[in-house]
Amino acid sequence: MPQLDRWDGETLWDFAKARGISRRRFLWLMASGGVAAVLAACGLTETSGTPRDLPPEPASGSWFKDPSPLIVHDDGKSLEARLENTRGLVTAKSHFFVRNNSTSLDLDAVAWRLSVEGDAVANPLDLTYNDILGLPSRALMCYLECAGNHRAMFDIVQGRAASGTQWMTGGISNGEWVGASLRDVLTLAGIANNAVSVLLVGLDTESPENGFRRVLPVDKALHPDTLLAYSLNGEALPKDHGFPVRALVPGWVGSSNIKWLGQIVVSSEPLWTRNNTGSYVFIGDDYPPEGEAPGKVVENQNIKSALALPWPAELPAGLHRLHGYAHSPHGPITRVEWSADSGTTWRDAELSGPQPQYSWARFELNWRGAAGDHALMTRATDTAGNVQPDSVPFNEKGYLFNQPLPHPILVKNTGGA
Numbered sequence: 001m002p003q004l005d006r007w008d009g010e011t012l013w014d015f016a017k018a019r020g021i022s023r024r025r026f027l028w029l030m031a032s033g034g035v036a037a038v039l040a041a042c043g044l045t046e047t048s049g050t051p052r053d054l055p056p057e058p059a060s061g062s063w064f065k066d067p068s069p070l071i072v073h074d075d076g077k078s079l080e081a082r083l084e085n086t087r088g089l090v091t092a093k094s095h096f097f098v099r100n101n102s103t104s105l106d107l108d109a110v111a112w113r114l115s116v117e118g119d120a121v122a123n124p125l126d127l128t129y130n131d132i133l134g135l136p137s138r139a140l141m142c143y144l145e146c147a148g149n150h151r152a153m154f155d156i157v158q159g160r161a162a163s164g165t166q167w168m169t170g171g172i173s174n175g176e177w178v179g180a181s182l183r184d185v186l187t188l189a190g191i192a193n194n195a196v197s198v199l200l201v202g203l204d205t206e207s208p209e210n211g212f213r214r215v216l217p218v219d220k221a222l223h224p225d226t227l228l229a230y231s232l233n234g235e236a237l238p239k240d241h242g243f244p245v246r247a248l249v250p251g252w253v254g255s256s257n258i259k260w261l262g263q264i265v266v267s268s269e270p271l272w273t274r275n276n277t278g279s280y281v282f283i284g285d286d287y288p289p290e291g292e293a294p295g296k297v298v299e300n301q302n303i304k305s306a307l308a309l310p311w312p313a314e315l316p317a318g319l320h321r322l323h324g325y326a327h328s329p330h331g332p333i334t335r336v337e338w339s340a341d342s343g344t345t346w347r348d349a350e351l352s353g354p355q356p357q358y359s360w361a362r363f364e365l366n367w368r369g370a371a372g373d374h375a376l377m378t379r380a381t382d383t384a385g386n387v388q389p390d391s392v393p394f395n396e397k398g399y400l401f402n403q404p405l406p407h408p409i410l411v412k413n414t415g416g417a
């Protein structure tokens, strides 16, 4: 397999020319078999045992996965993860949270096409699944988090409920993803220098805006780690998570990670859709309007931490080794502290295990609980110096709640101990 380290920034034609393909043959290959045919002619074999060979997953109501290990919200449209179901660093697909604006789609990877179009591309494309699989791939460990993760805490902690899915701590999961760089596809399409906005559109026509969509500014779209992902945790992308191909936008709110991707529009004008005007905007007294949005558009996630325990938790009296997860889009977690006295005194938890870029960090702590009601708080710091704030201002849609959570724990004496 030839080294592909010069792929970035090259067009497919430059790539093929450098490998002795004539212009005429290149055009014929593109017309007959698309990108995959060109790559094959360049001596790049197609991925063997393509994920579409996997058996279909069983359907369970509107879900392909069994919803019972998860917390069901929104009349069955959202499944919240239980952090305590994950011991290690990666969330199993059966425990991975789901957020849908329609029901999960059952797409045929052979019939599936991804169109790339708009006034800021020179060569509009219609790519197949094999075209995407044939591109150089990247593997990333990356957490995916809904902008509304911890939203219920506006009500529980601040006493003022925000609208939307009342996520507790499980609107997040951590996975290992493989995909092609969106940048390579935009390069193949001949993205123009004056491109400003890249719109990603899902094929779920039942969502509130005919195809769930999100606009990325061109610099985020061209970041090599912004992926067209087709694999989660070593298998084909599960249907509930966007099979055959979804966007993966590290660090950005969950809604940018468009599932069942069908269309990419590259525009020389800033684009506005429901998901950067009506939704995913901070609305409140602290947030003045920006562009066509009534407040600040939510892009990056923020630093948070949570214990991997049911809310509320019930534990027997005695010494417990507890674990949890902390994450920040701004760099690795350098410290997690915990407090059993409402934040008066803090002690360091242990960061346990590796923390690949874009992954959450796992932490552990020893806590001895006597019978009675307790609240344990955790507070994370990242390498850029961000710390979870003591208090966050209210916003109507309840995005990015990240003050330390007073996790309720009821300790019971068992068997006369």
Ligand SMILES: Nc1nc2c(c(=O)[nH]1)N[C@H]1C(S)=C(S)[C@@H](COP(=O)(O)O)O[C@H]1N2
Binding pocket: 096, 097, 098, 099, 100, 101, 102, 144, 145, 146, 147, 201, 202, 203, 204, 207, 211, 212, 240, 241, 242, 253, 254, 255, 256, 257, 258, 259, 260, 261
């Ligand atoms: N096509 C499409 N993509 C979508 C959504 C959707 O409803 N339709 N939901 C978004 C939201 S709000 C979130 S938080 C993430 C959730 O990803 P997951 O269901 O794989 O966990 O997907 C995003 N991508």
Ligand SMILES: [Mo]
Binding pocket: 099, 145, 146, 147, 148, 254, 255
């Ligand atoms: Mo979300």
